[in-house]
Amino acid sequence: MKISVLGCGRWGSFIAWYLNRTGHEVTLYGRPGSKRMAGFLQTRMNGLVTLPGSVRLTCDLKEAAEAETLVISVGSQSLRGLMGELCQLKLPAKCYVLCMKGLENSTGERLSEVAGEFLGDNDEIAVWLGPGHVQEFTRGIPNCMVIDSVHPATKERLVGEFSGELIRFYFGNDLIGNEVGAAAKNVIGIAAGMLDGYRLSSLKGALMSRGTREIARLIKAMGGNELSAYGLCHLGDYEATVFSPYSHNRQFGESFVKGERYTELAEGYYTVEALLLLEQKYAVELPICRAVYDVLYRGRDPQRTLDGLFLRSLKREF
Ligand SMILES: NC(=O)C1=CN([C@@H]2O[C@H](COP(=O)(O)OP(=O)(O)OC[C@H]3O[C@@H](n4cnc5c(N)ncnc54)[C@H](OP(=O)(O)O)[C@@H]3O)[C@@H](O)[C@H]2O)C=CC1
Numbered sequence: 655m656k657i658s659v660l661g662c663g664r665w666g667s668f669i670a671w672y673l674n675r676t677g678h679e680v681t682l683y684g685r686p687g688s689k690r691m692a693g694f695l696q697t698r699m700n701g702l703v704t705l706p707g708s709v710r711l712t713c714d715l716k717e718a719a720e721a722e723t724l725v726i727s728v729g730s731q732s733l734r735g736l737m738g739e740l741c742q743l744k745l746p747a748k749c750y751v752l753c754m755k756g757l758e759n760s761t762g763e764r765l766s767e768v769a770g771e772f773l774g775d776n777d778e779i780a781v782w783l784g785p786g787h788v789q790e791f792t793r794g795i796p797n798c799m800v801i802d803s804v805h806p807a808t809k810e811r812l813v814g815e816f817s818g819e820l821i822r823f824y825f826g827n828d829l830i831g832n833e834v835g836a837a838a839k840n841v842i843g844i845a846a847g848m849l850d851g852y853r854l855s856s857l858k859g860a861l862m863s864r865g866t867r868e869i870a871r872l873i874k875a876m877g878g879n880e881l882s883a884y885g886l887c888h889l890g891d892y893e894a895t896v897f898s899p900y901s902h903n904r905q906f907g908e909s910f911v912k913g914e915r916y917t918e919l920a921e922g923y924y925t926v927e928a929l930l931l932l933e934q935k936y937a938v939e940l941p942i943c944r945a946v947y948d949v950l951y952r953g954r955d956p957q958r959t960l961d962g963l964f965l966r967s968l969k970r971e972f
Pocket residue numbers: 660661662663664665666684685687688689690691727728729730732735736753754755756782783784785786787918919921
């Protein structure tokens with residue numbers, strides 16, 4: 655398959671490496687001026703992956719957009735801008751695979767909804783989500799992920815074409831649940847980092863249990879399948895987020911409570927704003943997300959806010 659990966663950061667560059675290795679003809683696109691792309695053009699490395707000569711590198715979006723399948727992995731809040739640029743190219747129908755874990759913070763929209771605003775009826779949209787860190791895949795450690803789409807044939811094709819010995823893909827069947835679950839796990843990851851920062855890591859078991867419950871409630875209220883919160887997109891990604899030293903969201907939460915600066919992309923920071931919009935829209939209670947929001951956006955004391963979760967009225971577990 656002829657594929658272009660748009661976005662040359664940690665995940666986009668890994669995807670290019672992975673799909674090339676899986677036998678596809680891959681181009682990696684970095685926007686003009688990207689220091690990351692400049693690094694790849696100079697050395698073909700970024701400290702995480704080394705791209706073989708068979709992966710084409712380009713800063714020309716029009717050239718990249720010639721491929722039949724466009725895999726997108728930029729920060730979630732940049733998707734709308736990138737889709738606007740692609741729209742101006744007046745492309746024929748294509749398959750767009752979104753590899754991002756976020757919700758749009760200003761609207762609460764899922765990323766397939768954002769992309770859909772720019773695409774026609776003949777375009778296909780899919781999402782590729784689930785656990786996995788570049789550092790582990792490149793050491794040969796496999797993982798399981800999920801591909802979902804409202805188009806059954808697209809899903810079938812992508813799962814078949816993208817599966818390899820490093821990634822076992824499952825067919826998703828709940829686009830709402832998978833997108834919301836994948837985005838929300840980053841907020842739970844930030845909460846986990848805060849617990850680590852306060853040496854309260856033993857509370858992460860309770861965080862897993864209550865975090866999945868609240869996200870399951872939201873998914874159900876949005877019309878998705880609440881079981882998705884217990885699938886690869888959310889609970890299945892906790893090891894890689896809530897517990898992993900590699901997780902940017904967990905590291906961000908820990909740095910935040912320690913008063914340290916953290917400069918890598920932590921998607922949960924933006925997604926929590928979207929989740930609060932959805933909390934209101936669907937009238938569901940999201941106490942953990944709200945606590946993270948209060949700390950990050952309202953200057954609430956993290957320790958007291960976490961304690962506040964303990965003081966809520968007593969209730970049934972399920
Ligand atoms: N297991 C999984 O499924 C994983 C998923 N992810 C997800 O992947 C997404 C990207 O994360 P990550 O790679 O860590 O982020 P990075 O910050 O490492 O990379 C983001 C990239 O997006 C590029 N970018 C931003 N805006 C645009 C634009 N308008 N046009 C073109 N390129 C743009 C940036 O360009 P520039 O270089 O110029 O800054 C950068 O190269 C996130 O949603 C994250 O949650 C991440 C890791 C694992």
